[in-house]
Amino acid sequence: MAVITISREPGAFGEEIAARLAGKLGFMLVDKSRLVDYWSEVDPDAASIKNDDEWIPLDDLDIDSETEATVRLLPELIVQLAEDHDLVVIGRGAQGLFRNCPGTLHVKIVASRQFRVRNIQSNEEMSSREARRWTRDLENQRFRYLRFLYHLNWADPNLYDLTLQMNRLSIDQALNLICCAVDEMQIQQVQRSQIIENIVSESEEDRENDHFVHFSEEEFARFLEFYGIPFSYEPDSFPLETNAEGKVVEAFTPDFYLPEQDLYIELTTMKQSLVTRKNRKVRKLRKLYPEINIRIFYQRDFYRLMAKYGLLAPESETADHEPKKEEL
Template sequence: MILTEVVFLIITVSRQTGSLGEEIIALLGQKLGMPVITRKLVMNEWFPAIASKHELHMLNESPSYFLTDSSSGISFAQHLENLLKDFTADQDAIIFGMGAQIIYANDPDALHIKIMASRDVLIKRIIATHHLDRQDAERFLELTDRKHKRYISSIYGQDWADPALYDITLNTDMIGIDEAAALIFQMVEYRRNAIPADRLNTPNEESPAVDFKHPSEEEFARILDMHEIEWQYEPRTFPVKWDAEGNVIQAFSPDFYLPHFNTFIEITTMDQKYVSEKKKKVKLLKKLYPGTNINIVFKNDFNQLVKRFKLYD
């Protein structure tokens, strides 16, 4: 067994005012169990340690002030980037705005989402939420979106509206909060399942003993160790059924993964009932995740498995 690279997912979210972005991301954070990092959190909890009250005021008022050097000699924009990357170095996170789609542009494990709606829908929502007349709502939308765009333009020299900055753009004209969160949830789950198993967090030799669920699994692990075959115990869970809202209702965790052979192994019991159930799960897994190598075997069939992998001459 080895300690493989730990993969943490970062979801960056940009949104138009009135697009329901805040509500969608709050629900998504609950569904995924991920912390949501917002500008408010950064300004109220992170930046007071490095910025004076005057500097905090200027940072709230002027996007270009982020380019000003702090007392430590680096810009506030660089401070923000460092804080975000430190936070996401050891945990998943949803980052709301703040140019995160650019900060994490080259991160293969980041998912960049833009939430928008048509102008008429945005204005109607702003009227309902802020109790404004149409003219004031139009002005409100213009000012807030201009500020979003100016931040990206001032700090990174890029266009906030550039579709190339995002992996997916979600139009909420006809999609509610629950449905939008479910759509993103499914995409995140797909991204998680696409991560190679050898990049998942697994115990190393110095970690506590594996808590096997069945004696046959422990015996199989001993056989693998005897033949010096690297293995990981239940390193990955494959969702195989979802409900209408995108919540996982059934998943399958194969017993072993053999990194050298890129193959999952599921150990059966002698009870034919359970063998049949596992065969159904394996068949469904292969259908949903084509290209995934998985074998279902009896422990007594191990010698045949060894021969097939040509471990012996």
């Protein structure tokens, strides 16, 4: 008995993979239309699920009661379905709902932004600009949805057992890899009741950190979280140089991506005199990918940011004038 969750970046073929996987394994596919049908069976008089069921307003506090009811209803419906069926669940925060449950496999389907924008352009007949915006909006919605329901960061790699990068895989190959993982992890040997019993309540749980390489990255992430700015940590790598066989020999992976700003941020806490190599890489990146918006935060920028909030002030200063929670 098993539940497979498929989380997907827009345009990375997540929907196609989920549908074909469900068919191949004989599992029930849980997507928007399945949930709508099931909900109308359970309660024919109830209001229908909103069209945009993974939608959360920009500010959680602005969520209206109807939307909140739908958002909170969906996990219940999915759990009810899991009581009687093996499932492939596409999106809907299922990686959060079933996190750490035995008998589950959490798959994330990703692809480079360029690749995804191209797919969306051809499938939806959009201009490149429209496709980029559409992609960004959808990413933001999904970030907010998971954060609202489970206080989790969609980009946290610890939420997933398997991440598939679709630039280099066909849908068939992706399906085979997922099936291999299903076999290897023996998730179908688990009793169905064990899956349901282990579902973590939607209340806040202790979450491990995102395994940031440096304290400055962790502090910066905390800062972004404080202001409710969606971000992903090291989500994309950009090849800078390939050898004669086409193998990537130099690449650059910016530390953060802020989808709402469509902005990559590279933090460096090396001294100014030591950042030449990094500067060279960023110049190369800008030349090869002119559409990429990237900013470097040097050591001095990071410290200035910290200083602004009084986090570097000498002990005596902070002791005398430490701002209280309500100070502005």
